[in-house]
Structure formats: C-alpha cells, structure tokens
Amino acid sequence: MSDPADSAESDADGTPSEPTGESDASTDAATSEDRSVGTSAATVEELDEELVEETVGELRRLDPRVRLYWVASRLFGGVFLAGLVALGFQFAGPEFGLVETPGGLPFGFAGRTVLVGVAVFLVFGGIAALHAVLYYRSWRYEVREDSLYLTRGVFTRVQTVAPYVRVQHIDARRGPVERVLGLSTLVVYTAGSRGADVTVPGLTDDRADELQTALKRLAIESEEEDAV
Amino acid sequence: MSDGADASGNTDDDTVADSGQGPSSETGEGATADTAGAPATEVDSDATGGGPRKLHVLTIPYRLVQQGAGIVVFLFFIGVPGLTGALGAEGGIFGLLAVLAIAAAFVGYFVAHYQRYEYELTPDTFDIRSGVFSRREREIPLRRIQNVDISQSVIQRILGIASVGLETAGGGQTEAQLQYVGEAEADRLQSEVSRLRRVGDATADGTEDGEVAEPSAETIFEITERELGVLALVSTDFRVVSLIFFAGSIFGPSFFEELEPVFFGPETVLGVLFGPIAAILSIVAIGLVAGAISAARYYGFTLTRGREELRYERGLLQKYSGTIPLSKVQTLSVRENVLARRLGYAALYIETAGHVASSGESGGSQSAVPLAERDRVERLLRSIEDVPIDQFERPPRRARERYAVRYSLVVLALTVLSYLVSTAVDFLTYWYLPLLGLLLVPVAAHLKWKHRGYHLGEDHVVTRNGFWSRTTKVVPYHRVQTTVSSETVFQRRRDLGTVVVDTAGSRSITGDDPKAVDVDVETADHVREEVPDRLYEALRSRNRARNQERIRSQAEGGPAIGSADRTDPAAD
Numbered sequence: 001m002s003d004p005a006d007s008a009e010s011d012a013d014g015t016p017s018e019p020t021g022e023s024d025a026s027t028d029a030a031t032s033e034d035r036s037v038g039t040s041a042a043t044v045e046e047l048d049e050e051l052v053e054e055t056v057g058e059l060r061r062l063d064p065r066v067r068l069y070w071v072a073s074r075l076f077g078g079v080f081l082a083g084l085v086a087l088g089f090q091f092a093g094p095e096f097g098l099v100e101t102p103g104g105l106p107f108g109f110a111g112r113t114v115l116v117g118v119a120v121f122l123v124f125g126g127i128a129a130l131h132a133v134l135y136y137r138s139w140r141y142e143v144r145e146d147s148l149y150l151t152r153g154v155f156t157r158v159q160t161v162a163p164y165v166r167v168q169h170i171d172a173r174r175g176p177v178e179r180v181l182g183l184s185t186l187v188v189y190t191a192g193s194r195g196a197d198v199t200v201p202g203l204t205d206d207r208a209d210e211l212q213t214a215l216k217r218l219a220i221e222s223e224e225e226d227a228v
Numbered sequence: 229m230s231d232g233a234d235a236s237g238n239t240d241d242d243t244v245a246d247s248g249q250g251p252s253s254e255t256g257e258g259a260t261a262d263t264a265g266a267p268a269t270e271v272d273s274d275a276t277g278g279g280p281r282k283l284h285v286l287t288i289p290y291r292l293v294q295q296g297a298g299i300v301v302f303l304f305f306i307g308v309p310g311l312t313g314a315l316g317a318e319g320g321i322f323g324l325l326a327v328l329a330i331a332a333a334f335v336g337y338f339v340a341h342y343q344r345y346e347y348e349l350t351p352d353t354f355d356i357r358s359g360v361f362s363r364r365e366r367e368i369p370l371r372r373i374q375n376v377d378i379s380q381s382v383i384q385r386i387l388g389i390a391s392v393g394l395e396t397a398g399g400g401q402t403e404a405q406l407q408y409v410g411e412a413e414a415d416r417l418q419s420e421v422s423r424l425r426r427v428g429d430a431t432a433d434g435t436e437d438g439e440v441a442e443p444s445a446e447t448i449f450e451i452t453e454r455e456l457g458v459l460a461l462v463s464t465d466f467r468v469v470s471l472i473f474f475a476g477s478i479f480g481p482s483f484f485e486e487l488e489p490v491f492f493g494p495e496t497v498l499g500v501l502f503g504p505i506a507a508i509l510s511i512v513a514i515g516l517v518a519g520a521i522s523a524a525r526y527y528g529f530t531l532t533r534g535r536e537e538l539r540y541e542r543g544l545l546q547k548y549s550g551t552i553p554l555s556k557v558q559t560l561s562v563r564e565n566v567l568a569r570r571l572g573y574a575a576l577y578i579e580t581a582g583h584v585a586s587s588g589e590s591g592g593s594q595s596a597v598p599l600a601e602r603d604r605v606e607r608l609l610r611s612i613e614d615v616p617i618d619q620f621e622r623p624p625r626r627a628r629e630r631y632a633v634r635y636s637l638v639v640l641a642l643t644v645l646s647y648l649v650s651t652a653v654d655f656l657t658y659w660y661l662p663l664l665g666l667l668l669v670p671v672a673a674h675l676k677w678k679h680r681g682y683h684l685g686e687d688h689v690v691t692r693n694g695f696w697s698r699t700t701k702v703v704p705y706h707r708v709q710t711t712v713s714s715e716t717v718f719q720r721r722r723d724l725g726t727v728v729v730d731t732a733g734s735r736s737i738t739g740d741d742p743k744a745v746d747v748d749v750e751t752a753d754h755v756r757e758e759v760p761d762r763l764y765e766a767l768r769s770r771n772r773a774r775n776q777e778r779i780r781s782q783a784e785g786g787p788a789i790g791s792a793d794r795t796d797p798a799a800d
Contacts, residue, residue, distance in 0.1 A: 160710060
C-alpha cells in the first residue's frame, strides 16, 4: 500500500543510507529479486529478505498439535475443579442423602465421591477438547506487507491488526508442555495497552524462529520507512 | 551550597527533638527561623543551574513531623506508661530513654536523608543521587520526561516548599518525586526542563535556535466562577448517593423498629416521612460537600499554551501545576454527563503516553479542563487537534434491538429475584413491580444507540459512547498502536461488530479505549483495516514534512543534525 511516488520522492530528497529495494522489498518484489541475483554472496540480511518474501501474504493455520497443548493446559484446571466438586460432594452429600456411609477408601471417602470427581473431570475434559478443536479451526494468522493479522475465537470472534511500525519487540515463549510437544508461542509487543493481544500460539519451533526473524525484519523496515 | 546554614539547622533540630517534645510546633518554627535565609542563597548561588543541588532545608522538620512524630508520640504515651506499669519507675525511665533514642534515630535518619539527596539538571538529563543505606543514582533523559508536576498542600504553602514530580512514559508511576524543594526552585525546574527539552528537540530537528528562546505563553483557558459553580453542582458523586440508599435499606428497617413506639399512633405520618426526608437531607449534604471539594480543587484553574506544551494551574488550598507536552498527546476526550450535557457544559481530558497524574484523581488521565461551556471546550480541542466532533456515523438501527433485549432480560431477572424474595420473606406483595421497567426499555435502548457513533476523519478517528456519561474520543491516526475487531455470538446474530482502536494512552489500560461499538460487521472490518493504512499514510506525510523542514533549514545554513534517534515508539 506504500505508493511508489512517495518512496521515490523521499529518496530524491537525498536521505542517506538504504538503497531503494531495501525499504520496500515486500511491496516491490521485482526490485529485490534483481538485487539478489546481482549480488553473489548472500548476506544475513538477504537471507532474511527471502524469508520475509516466503512468509508474507498467506493466511496460515496453527500446528495441529496446539490442540493437545490447549487441552493439556486446561486439564490442570479440570483436576482442580473435579477435586473441589468431589470434596463438596463428600461433605455436603450426606445432607441430601446422596452419600449414606463413609466408604472404604482412605480418610473415609466414599466410592461415589470418586465417581463424581471422575465424572466432573471427564465432562470438563470433553468440553475442553471440543473447545480446543473449535478454537484451532477458527485460528488463522497472516503476515502481511505492513501488518500482522490474527483472527480467532469460538464464541467471540476477534481479529487483530498490528502494524509493524508499532512492534516494540518479539518474544518466543516455550512452556513446559509446549516444549514436550515441540511448540512455541510468539508474543508481539506494542506500546499499546493491548500488547498482550498479539500472541500467536502453536507454532513449530522452526516456524517460530522464521516468523520471529521475518517479523523483526519487517518491523525494522517499516521503522526505516518511518524514519525516512 | 549553604552547608553552614544546614549544619546549624540540623543541630537545632536535634536539640529540639531530643527534649522529647515530639511534634511540637517549635520544631517547625525553629527551623523556619533558621532557614529563612536559605532559599535566598539557593537562588543567588547558581542561577545557571550548574552543580548538584539539595532539597529545601525545611524538608527535614516537615518530614520529621509528618512521618516520625506520630510514632514517637505513640511510644511516649503508650509505651512509657505501659513499661512503668509493668516494671515500675525504672521501667518508665528505661522507656523514656528508649523513646528519646528512637526520636534521635528518626532525626538522624531524616538529616542523613537530606544530606545524601542530591539532584542536578544537566543539559540533557536530570540526575538524582539519593539513599541513606542503599544508594541510588538515576539519570533521566530530559526528552523522556512527559510532565513536570508541582503540588503543594496548605502546610507546604505556608512553609514555602513544594513537591516536584517528574513523569516519564515508562511504567505507571511517577519516575521521580522531589520532596521538597523551595517554591522558586520548583518553578525554575519546571520551566528549565521544558526549555532544555525544547532546545534538545530543536537541535535534533535542525530548527533555528532563535525560535527556542522563550515560549510565548498565552492563556487559553480560565475557569469562570459560573463554571466552577456548575462543576460543584455536577460533580456530585452518584455512587455515594447509591451507597446511602443501600445503607439506608439495610439499617433503616431496624432503626425504624427502634423508633416505632415513638412514631406509633397519631404521628404515623411523621414516621412515614422520616425516612425519605433523612435520605434527601443526607444526599443534599453529601452533594454540597463533594461540590465544595471539587470547587476547591479546581479553583482558579488556568491553562496556558507555550510553544509546545500546555501548562495548568489550579487549587484553592492544595495547589497543583503541571505541563502537558503537546508532542506526547495520545488521545483527547470530551466527557459530558447527563446533567452537564443538559446545561451545555463538558470536560476535556488529555492523555499522554503512560502518564499518571500525580494529583491522583480521574484515574490516570489528565483533566485538561474540568468543566467549561461546551463550545469553549470544543474550541480548545480544535486548537490542539483540528477535527470536528459532531459528525458521526451511527451504528445501524438493528443495534437497538440488542439493547432492548439486554435491558428486558435485566428487568425480567429483577422480577424473578423480587418474586423469589417475596416468597421467602412473605411481606413483599408487589413483586411484579419491576415489570413496569419494561416500559422504559425502548427509551433506554434508543438513548444508548443514539449516543454511539464513530467517524473516520481526515487525520483522526473519533468515537463516541455512553448516555449517562458521554465520552467522545479523538485519536490522531499517527497515534494508533493496533486495531482489534470482535464479534460476540449475540452480535453475530445481527451482523454487528465492535472495533477497538488501541493507543499508548494511559487511560486505555483501564479498558476505556476508543471504540466503535455495534457497527455493521462490514464496517467493523473496514475500520479495522483502514485505520492502520491511514496510520502509515500519516507517518509518511509527517516524515515528509519533517524532511522538508530539515532541508530548508540546511539551505539556510542552520545546524543540521540527523534525527536518527527521533523515533519514540510511545510518542510517535
């Protein structure tokens, strides 16, 4: 969307530093291709450029394993909830005539209490799994020319547009469960109060590295464009 | 600087406090007398601003009285008699000695704190070296300073000292608080910081030095007495009122039972009237108090405009003054509650990045104008960001259905609740009364809809929301951080969506972002995509303008220093 007249003008103004292709390689693919053919040694920056070109402009899905990650991380909550409900049942149950006698289990727990706990856990796990599947289906992200676009949500659909000029820094996070699954989460920080909203989970480690590099590159480029 | 005077002042303090008198007025007066000369020497010695400086000497007695005295008095009156009771006369003497030792320790600490607190204003940083036990040295780059606040309580005004707060964009709290410096010194710091910041900016921009010299401060706003009166009237806190109703409904009945014998019989009318009259009286009283407080707070409010900043002053008893740099402004909001709107008044808030007003009110955003006639507010706003704030695209009419459904559900829930209560308590016979609320639902839904709107202007996005307190927010495109659109299940049924425009403004942390609520889903998508595009356009045209200015000044032979580090993520 950067119009060529604009960049041409700013270059004509005699600003130092970058060659033309550098700052808007993403918009002007032809120029940067010419350049990469022209030069023999591939510098780090050029590799980044290629990466950027590969990454830009495609609506992508997350890695399917992210469903496991979501279910797993929610099951911790499920265990807690099941335990709580079971305890409540154990102590409040007799009042309503649901548990007649203390069971044979340690601490006088009734077999029914355990059943209730397991049932709650299963129901919760089922809901978590269903939600994870639907959430995974709704998730898409796109690395655009000048912004990162995310869309997701089962009940409330949320779409975020984060322009690269606003990117402050990019973190790749790997929690314990994610590490087991070989997944990463990318967090893109902006100065805005909703910085935490720009989070891409469920990327394979390689993909996360690529994306981090590409986004970093794009952020720097947009910054240059900004500074020109 | 005036070390001799300080030293003598300290010894005086020591002797006074050692005599075990605690928070006597002597402490204050003695110190006032012996430091009367100190501010003068302070001003004389280095008007140029060179060299490290110290806080005002009166800081020691003031803080001593403020923080230490209470504890010493407590120990003296509780601890000594207690020990005397427990251990006899010897215990009493021991206690007395202990109290004296503690008092001496306090004095020693505050003197040491004063002695070891130094600050210095250099051409591009503000340095503070402080700490008694653990030392802290800070350098705050002047360019990062958003605001310099001065505040003075009544006692501080009598003593001629003031607290100076320096705000930066990072973090939610005041970066540095100088407690306390002389009044003249506070003013000097405030104007020096903004002058040096301007010089820094100018050399970075390559503009000529001549323009930097002195800001031509013009008063752009002064609160009138009439406006102050309306402010007092309008700023009654309705939450307090509802609290009274709540408390009344809980404690009222039992109170009535107590009074029943008194009012029983021919005076029943009195009994019926008693409750409402008491409620009304207390509401009026609280309203008056709240009004008086806010009138005193904003008494003499003036806003002056310098070259690149706004400067405000206000307060009857407690005095505040501060600066708002215009280059750091994120969003402007105009707020009118129902009452003020009826009377044709509005308030203006200015948000800068990460700034939290040290005066503590208004939850993190600065109230640039507490209350003024609406067209004055609008004129002021347009002098900062030139955008009309009365053109809006309304959400589609079907959004009203949503509100109608929502309010109906609330009414029904209330009815069910009241029915349940009536079966449990057995005296509430008119449980279906809340159903009358259904009649109000269409009106409420329409009003809610009517006060929503958004507008994509040439350089700004403007949003408006709220009936009880209508807030109009203006965000320049070049301040936008991200845009987020969302559709809940209920919104999707009607093809509606909400777009939030996020900025680095401090107020948005509380979730009060500029947003276009319940617009058509296609409009939401359009706004979400259009605003970032315009952000890029705005940045480009700003850079072009800056470039041209630089080239012009280069042509004129001005200083040409690159603006490489001009990119301020929070501010740009």
